[in-house]
Amino acid sequence: MDINLLNDIGLNMIPGLGPRRYNKLIKHFHHSENILKASYGELLKCPGVGPQLAKEIISYELHYNAEEEYKRAHLAGIHIINRSHLQYPESLKAIYDAPIILYIRGNCKILNQYNKNIAIVGTRRPSNYGLDIARSIASDASCAAWNIVSGLALGIDSAAHSSAVNLHRPTIAVLGGGIGKIYPKDNVKLARDICEHGALISEYPILFPPDKRTFPMRNRIIAALSRAVLVVEADLNSGSLITADQALEYGRSVFAVPGRVDYPQSRGCHKLLKQGATLTESFKDIYEEFNLELGINRKSLQKDPLDKPDKAEVDLQLDKNEQSIMGILKPGEVHVDKICELSEMAMGKLLATLLNLETRKLIRLLPGKKYELINRRQHE
Structure with a gap:
């Protein structure tokens, strides 16, 4: 020992x-x-x-x-590590008030996948619009191999975690109490499901009960573990704004979803947008913010539109799955379900590939979940 x-x-x-x-x-x-x-x-x-x-x-x-x-x-199957442990996250170790101890249940490795971690946070009393946006962005992020980080609270947090769990993708829940004191109790099953592919983490002793002081404290861990923080819905007193402020302090990117101007849960997001947060309507907005680091070359997208690229040049820039999808779309617009059938790709992988091609301005999404090539003649 x-x-x-x-x-x-x-x-x-x-x-x-x-x-x-x-x-x-x-x-x-x-x-x-x-x-x-x-x-x-x-x-x-x-x-x-x-x-x-x-x-x-x-x-x-x-x-x-x-x-x-x-x-x-x-x-209980809980790992305990301190700052000197090899699995202690480097991104967390870098903050001045890094936890003395981390209790981890589940997949320890994903804590160090800083470049793939995105925090999705928001109000405990969301609108249907907020829930739909949170689920959509969390699902797309999960399909693009990003790990969802949140706080296991009701509302937006639960929607984000559940979206990853439903896709059998990793998600990290940072608790405001000990792992043996899951709060709220309604989320005990969700917490158990998270451990299948993701992780529950806490800096508090196993049986430590959460309180009003511990929840703001855990927000710094959410921010530190994540490459970016997205706030979906939040009022002006929301703890999500604390998470966003700490993300900025740690040099992270902050994104916010706009809402109705007369809705209290929109005011926190609108405040962040006025302060410079990136306006976010879909995961594509987040993906594009980092596309230089994700291997997408902006210069190659800025060529003269009249220049017809050589077919071999296009092929060299696409992997096997991307070439398959481009071939399927050559005749014209195709529904995503048909693309999935013809490409024989898993839906999660397909959505990530489609998003990549869309971001590279090679295809476009049409109403009714159909896709088509951009500048079809270039690919004939």
Whole structure:
């Protein structure tokens, strides 16, 4: 058993300690073991440590049992890691108040897939419009091999998680309490389903109950784990705006969905849009924001439209699946279900490929879920 991990588990269980004070204690004592061995007087010499916290540290073994916590986690299939662990996410380690401990149930590997993680957050009381948008964008993102990150709350969070789960794709739920205290209880089954391909994570001890303080705290983890944050619906007091603010602080991209001007749940998104967030109507808006990094060459899309590309040149730019779809669309517009049948591709893979071709201005989506080539003559 890793003694350093046990020490960090113990420190993480102490009320009032938290990541920032932990940082000061480590800077002062250099190692977690030294913190737990320090005398009352030595602890008071550390900046940020008052009499109450010093007493808690001195007597922590009377109230908390790190070894028992570790065994409880092992029996429940929960991984516990600290900052020195190889699987601790680099994007999370980079923030100044990184969690002391992470409890993880499910797929640990996806936490480090920062470039594929997108947070989708919003109100607990969404409109049908908000739910439809959240589900649509989460589904398209999942089909394009992005991992959905959210907070397992009712409303927009649940819609985003469920969309990924229904497609058997990974999603990460960051909890506002311990993994043994899923909140809300209505989402216990959803939490269980998330673990099949994704992960539940928390910085709190397994049986720690969530409260009003812990939910804003978990928002920084959502922002830090994600390459981008999308706010679907949020009022001006929504915790989703906290997530967006922290995303900006961490250098992440922020996206927002516009709504009705007379609807309270639109005001938070409209505020973000006024502050410079990217207006988002579909996942295509997010995909295009990153297309240079996703291997799409903008310069190749800016050629003179009168220049007819060589057929071999077009073929070289397309993979086998893309060439198949372009061939299917040569006769004219085709419904997505027919494309799926003719290409013999799984629907999730097909939608991702279609989105890629659409973004590259090679095909267009028509009403009724039909697609056609752009500039058909170039491909004849």
